[in-house]
Every structure is written in C-alpha cells, then in structure tokens.
Amino acid sequence: MIRALISDLGNVVLHFDHRIITARLEEDFPHASWDKRAEERFWRGVQAFETGAMESTAFMRLAGELLGAPDGLDEERFRLLWGDIFWLNEEYLELMRAIKPVLTLVMLSNTNPLHIVFARERFPEVFELFEHCVFSCEFGKTKPSPEIFREALRRAGTQPEETLYIDDIASYADAAGALGMHGYQYISVQAVRDILAMYSVPFGTAVI
Numbered sequence: 001m002i003r004a005l006i007s008d009l010g011n012v013v014l015h016f017d018h019r020i021i022t023a024r025l026e027e028d029f030p031h032a033s034w035d036k037r038a039e040e041r042f043w044r045g046v047q048a049f050e051t052g053a054m055e056s057t058a059f060m061r062l063a064g065e066l067l068g069a070p071d072g073l074d075e076e077r078f079r080l081l082w083g084d085i086f087w088l089n090e091e092y093l094e095l096m097r098a099i100k101p102v103l104t105l106v107m108l109s110n111t112n113p114l115h116i117v118f119a120r121e122r123f124p125e126v127f128e129l130f131e132h133c134v135f136s137c138e139f140g141k142t143k144p145s146p147e148i149f150r151e152a153l154r155r156a157g158t159q160p161e162e163t164l165y166i167d168d169i170a171s172y173a174d175a176a177g178a179l180g181m182h183g184y185q186y187i188s189v190q191a192v193r194d195i196l197a198m199y200s201v202p203f204g205t206a207v208i
Contacts, residue, residue: 002182002199004156005096005124006149008167009109012186013093013126014086014119024081029067038066049112052137056113077149083118088126089190102202106132108152108165132156132198143167144175153181164199166192 006010008059010016025032045062050056054062096105107130115134120127126134132155136142141152148163156163161181167173168186176183184195 001162002164002201004104004106004158005099005164005166006106006108006152006156006181007096007130007165007173007178008169008186009107009111011085011121011168012166013096013107014123015084015089018052018085020085021082028077028081031071032067034066036141037126042066046112047142048071049114050110051142052140059112059182061124079118082114084122086119088123089189092192093126093129095189095192098200099196102131103164104156104158105130106152106156108148108167109134109141110136112137120183125160141203142175143169143172146179147180149179153179154166164195164201166195172196 008015042063045054049056049059059074060078062074063078064071081144091163099105103143107127116137132152134148134152134155136148139148141148141151143149153160153163161182163181165173165176165181165183166186167176167183173183174190182195184192184198188191
C-alpha cells in the first residue's frame with residue numbers, strides 16, 4: 001500500500017529554465033569575460049551553493065568577481081535575476097491537492113537558498129501543500145546520494161516500498177528505485193495520474 005509521495009520541485013511542481021539566468025547575465029554584464037576557466041569556477045560555486053558549503057553572500061561575491069563587478073553586485077537585482085526563473089505547474093499542484101488527504105507529501109530538491117527564498121515568496125501555495133521539504137543546501141547532500149533519499153523517507157515516516165518518488169531526471173528516479181522506492185521519471189501530469197491509478201491510490205471516495 002502506498003502511503004507517501006516524494007516529489008521533486010524543479011520541472012515537476014515548478015517549471016524552470018536556467019537559460020533565463022544566462023540571458024539576463026549577458027544583458028546585464030555584456031562586457032564580462034566568460035572563458036572556460038571562469039565557467040568552471042562558477043559551476044563549482046553553484047555546486048557548493050547547492051550543498052550548503054557556500055553561503056549566499058559568498059556566492060554573490062564569486063558571481064560579482066566573475067562578472068566583472070569588483071565593487072560587488074546589486075544584491076536585490078541579483079536575487080531577482082537569479083531567482084525569477086520559475087512558473088507554476090498548476091495541473092500538477094491540483095493533483096497533489098487531490099491526493100493530500102490520503103498520502104503524506106514530501107518535497108525533495110537539489111537547490112540553493114536564493115532559489116528557495118524566491119520560490120517560497122512567489123508560490124506559497126506550493127510549500128503549504130507539502131508536509132516536509134528536504135533541500136540539498138540545508139541537508140548537505142545532493143541527489144542521487146542515498147543519504148538525501150533516506151532523509152526524505154524519514155520525514156515521510158514510511159518504508160521505501162510504501163513510497164512513490166517522482167523526478168524529472170530519470171537517473172534520480174532510478175536512484176530512488178535502487179533504495180526500494182517506486183521511482184518514476186516525470187513526463188506529464190497524466191502520466192502521474194496513471195501511476196497513481198496503477199497503485200490504486202484513492203482521493204476522497206474515488207480512485208484517480
């Protein structure tokens with residue numbers, strides 16, 4: 001019997017596109033020298049940011065250095081530039097609302113503090129729906145590390161075989177499956193409905 005659903009955030013509950021950030025950086029910093037070495041430093045910084053090894057102020061300092069802003073970035077401008085890349089998957093959210101009475105809902109995401117703060121402010125209805133949230137930047141591990149999946153299971157209070165896992169990245173769904181969860185790649189909301197129906201997950205007095 002399925003008792004919980006653990007869901008990824010990005011490109012599942014909230015759509016996003018990192019290319020929006022790239023376009024904004026190119027527009028705001030047209031004279032930045034962005035060679036391969038700078039790009040590697042930047043993505044190492046992003047990785048550290050997502051595991052909590054780098055704080056927001058340090059990340060913005062690194063970004064400012066690489067973008068050629070020696071006096072520092074406009075903090076509010078950068079937070080908006082960096083964070084405003086999401087839009088709501090309304091159909092998925094409605095489906096989660098429908099199953100909330102019968103399943104424990106847990107969010108599990110590889111993300112960074114700037115994105116989470118922005119998303120919480122812009123989409124409070126998303127975060128109110130999930131009983132628990134596990135973020136890589138707070139936990140110190142990223143998917144597909146088994147530890148972060150186990151933490152999400154601990155928060156859900158379920159055994160792996162009682163738990164569905166949905167992620168837009170197939171390898172992460174496979175990693176959840178390797179721990180005994182029922183892991184599926186997110187393709188569409190209808191596909192998630194079909195998965196729920198396959199496991200006879202009810203909502204109200206009906207079956208999805």
